Amino acid sequence: MESTWIMRTIRGLLALGSLVFALSAVALLVMPSAFATLLGLTPTSDLDWALRMMGAVLVALAGQMWLVRHTPDPSTRGAAAVMVLGGGLMTIMTVWLPGEWSTLRWAYLGFGLGFCLLYLILLLIGLRDATGHAYAEEEDDDWE
Structure with a gap:
């Protein structure tokens, strides 16, 4: 059993x-060319379309992340594990992004890496705590 603070x-x-x-999604949907420029990319109609599609995907992901907060602990841990993978991939893709390095790109890299590492650390602490509780329960059973 995990500690409740985790x-x-x-x-x-x-x-x-x-x-x-959600904020990123709105920016991508409403002003993709400006967003592309802030990322250090050259805006095109094809890039605008791709960024709007990314905005649509982020709307769905933001909604799922908001809703999963109310699920049982195993589902919440599962969502955090998905975010380690997804956040890690988005961080790698931010590094590989073509174009000039910009302030927004550095900010996205920092946010992505920070969130990914926080999810990972919290999951590892939770696993450690869960393992410790399991061993304590087994030891209690031996004395019965």
């Missing part, structure tokens, strides 16, 4: 990440 922290991180994704 699950509360993961749920809070999911909520915060959801808000970051």
Whole structure:
């Protein structure tokens, strides 16, 4: 059984990440050319379309992250594990992004890496705590 502060922290991180994704989604949907320029890319109609599609995907992801905060602990841990993988991939893709390095690109890299590492650390602490509780319960059973 995980300590409750771990699950509360993961749920809070999911909520915060959801808000970051929602804001990014709005920017991508409403002003893709400006967003591309801020990322150090040259805007084109094809890039605008791709960025709007990314915005649509982020709307769905932000909604799922917001909703999963109210699920049982195993589902919340699963969502955090998905965010380690997804956040890690988005961080790598930010590094590989073509174009000039810009302030927004550095900010996205920092946010992505920070969120990814926080999810990973919280999951590892939760696993350690869960393992410790399991061994304590087994030892208690031996004395019965």
